[in-house]
């Protein structure tokens with residue numbers, strides 16, 4: 182029987198995409214708009230405090246294209262905290278003008294493909310813990326997409342032996358390492374949580390590096406034979422200080 186790989190799981194993740202209802206926003210009074218922005222900035226400050234205390238992390242991006250205007254990613258230690266955060270967001274005045282367009286639920290994941298060194302469980306290492314509970318970078322650009330591993334005929338990831346999968350992912354990681362300092366990746370597992378199997382979140386200073394890494398990886402066997410994709414989202418970092426200017430009408 183083919184052996185599954187053990188995963189190390191960290192913070193729970195919610196990608197939350199919303200489209201701005203500019204028509205309703207323009208019809209609101211300027212007092213209402215000012216109050217909505219102030220209230221939302223307060224919520225962002227609360228989330229910053231959580232991040233400061235290393236109890237979670239979040240980012241806010243302005244998405245490009247019609248799939249979304251706002252792209253959020255939230256990380257929390259439990260699914261309950263993630264649900265509370267989502268509810269608090271939904272109860273804001275600003276949320277009345279935001280139409281939910283997409284969401285993705287997953288958990289930050291690392292797999293134990295590498296053989297254990299000297300019986301040390303990698304999950305106990307501080308560097309592993311830091312990767313499982315990461316403070317998300319606020320780099321200029323972000324890309325998010327869900328993906329799955331193919332299960333078709335001769336291209337079935339789940340009938341490959343663990344060693345073979347480990348080798349393919351090692352090759353994959355060699356491509357990834359060429360982007361050190363340029364692209365930062367977060368893989369979150371979503372089997373049993375959402376429609377596809379993993380969420381891929383990438384951050385870059387230079388937006389073109391997002392395209393280059395994804396393109397280059399298409400030629401790695403792990404992707405070429407076993408990668409399946411759906412929708413992609415891309416956005417520019419939106420700082421709390423720039424929110425009012427973005428929403429000015």
Ligand code: VOV
Pocket residue numbers: 290291292293294328330350353354356357358360364365366368379381383394395398399404408
């Ligand atoms: C940009 C850099 C980069 C680097 C360094 C990197 C490294 C690594 C390592 C070392 C490992 C394996 C063990 C683990 O840690 O889990 C992975 C794992 C994974 N990856 Fe990756 N990946 C990158 C980047 C990177 C990208 C751009 C993508 C999207 C793929 C594409 O074609 O568009 C991706 C996907 C994944 C997935 C879905 C998994 C889980 C696969 C599984 O079946 O279990 N990944 N990845």
